Amino acid sequence: NRKMVMAQRPVGEPTDDCFRLVEEDVPELAPGQILIKVIWLSLDPYMRGRMNDVKSYAKPLEIGDVMTGESAGIVVESRSDRFKAGDYVTAHMGWQTMIVADDDEPRLMKVDLKNGSLSAHLGVVGMPGRTAYFGLSEVGKPQAGETLVVAAASGAVGSVVGQIAKIKGLKVIGIAGGADKCRYVKDELGFDECIDYKNEDLQARLRELCPDGIDIYFENVGGDVTRAVAPLLNEGARVPICGYISNYNDTDITKAETPFHILKTALHIPEHRFFVVTEWQDQWQQATEQLGEWVNAGKIKYRESIGEGLENAPELFRGLLKGRNFGKQLVKIADE
Numbered sequence: 008n009r010k011m012v013m014a015q016r017p018v019g020e021p022t023d024d025c026f027r028l029v030e031e032d033v034p035e036l037a038p039g040q041i042l043i044k045v046i047w048l049s050l051d052p053y054m055r056g057r058m059n060d061v062k063s064y065a066k067p068l069e070i071g072d073v074m075t076g077e078s079a080g081i082v083v084e085s086r087s088d089r090f091k092a093g094d095y096v097t098a099h100m101g102w103q104t105m106i107v108a109d110d111d112e113p114r115l116m117k118v119d120l121k122n123g124s125l126s127a128h129l130g131v132v133g134m135p136g137r138t139a140y141f142g143l144s145e146v147g148k149p150q151a152g153e154t155l156v157v158a159a160a161s162g163a164v165g166s167v168v169g170q171i172a173k174i175k176g177l178k179v180i181g182i183a184g185g186a187d188k189c190r191y192v193k194d195e196l197g198f199d200e201c202i203d204y205k206n207e208d209l210q211a212r213l214r215e216l217c218p219d220g221i222d223i224y225f226e227n228v229g230g231d232v233t234r235a236v237a238p239l240l241n242e243g244a245r246v247p248i249c250g251y252i253s254n255y256n257d258t259d260i261t262k263a264e265t266p267f268h269i270l271k272t273a274l275h276i277p278e279h280r281f282f283v284v285t286e287w288q289d290q291w292q293q294a295t296e297q298l299g300e301w302v303n304a305g306k307i308k309y310r311e312s313i314g315e316g317l318e319n320a321p322e323l324f325r326g327l328l329k330g331r332n333f334g335k336q337l338v339k340i341a342d343e
């Protein structure tokens with residue numbers, strides 16, 4: 008087995024010396040255990056937060072711990088009655104190439120390929136898709152005819168938020184970095200418009216495209232984007248705070264001006280709260296099935312950004328934090 012551990016805490020962007028590749032033998036399976044050959048590793052923005060020594064909704068990593076992460080793979084050996092060799096699974100057990108898991112491990116889930124491809128279970132029908140689904144439905148409470156704005160619109164979460172909102176009859180404005188991403192969001196994903204925040208005047212374009220104000224701002228990004236959106240929020244607007252990636256590489260996140268600070272002035276909005284997808288864990292299965300149905304019907308499209316090899320994961324991770332990915336960032340670890 009090869010695994011990537013955190014060698015030291017990053018200050019700002021996580022440099023190569025924050026990571027160390029470790030090789031170890033795969034232990035013999037005990038009764039009730041399975042061995043998973045990892046095929047895909049998911050890279051997600053939240054992993055940056057785990058590298059800080061700051062209390063959050065999840066425990067921070069310690070030096071020497073395997074990097075947090077979810078992967079998808081195939082069971083190659085089983086001493087369990089619940090899983091057999093050949094089953095596809097996802098396991099939230101870190102950046103590694105082989106995983107030994109107890110069959111009652113809560114971070115382990117069986118994959119049903121009828122809901123989408125194996126890799127889609129790390130993206131559109133997996134954690135990011137469910138995040139979009141619950142954040143929008145439970146916190147955003149969308150109503151047909153309302154105006155929704157979402158940034159990182161071509162990404163794993165944002166792309167699904169916008170497409171579900173379109174299914175529900177909202178007007179959807181995306182924000183993304185660069186002409187290619189914006190073209191994709193508008194022409195392929197079917198958002199009403201997409202603003203290129205790197206090359207256009209974001210505030211002016213938002214005013215122009217949201218003449219009736221903004222009813223839902225799905226927060227993925229924070230910083231300047233939130234500052235541009237805040238003045239346009241309507242009375243009664245909802246802001247599901249999913250994440251604020253523009254701050255993640257700050258040298259001291261505890262001093263960052265987060266969306267909570269920025270939105271404080273917009274006190275007339277009843278709901279602007281941080282949510283974590285695990286809040287709705289008892290409904291995950293249903294969400295994955297609903298997302299799978301939309302994907303199979305062509306109502307939700309998605310895109311993947313694929314890198315290769317565990318050794319390249321740190322560089323791909325840095326790229327994800329600065330928008331080099333175009334769609335869900337995955338690392339291919341082995342052939343399917």
Ligand code: NDP
Binds near residue numbers: 328330
């Ligand atoms: P994406 O696939 O969207 O990739 C990240 C994107 O963020 C980049 O491609 C880039 O897109 C954008 N970005 C990076 N830096 C900036 C910046 N300074 N300003 C504006 N945009 C920026 O990632 P995910 O969909 O996986 O995650 C999106 C958000 O959702 C993150 O904040 C993440 O932490 C959060 N999240 C929260 C969860 C929860 O349970 N609360 C669960 C999953 C995700 P571009 O090139 O368009 O700028």
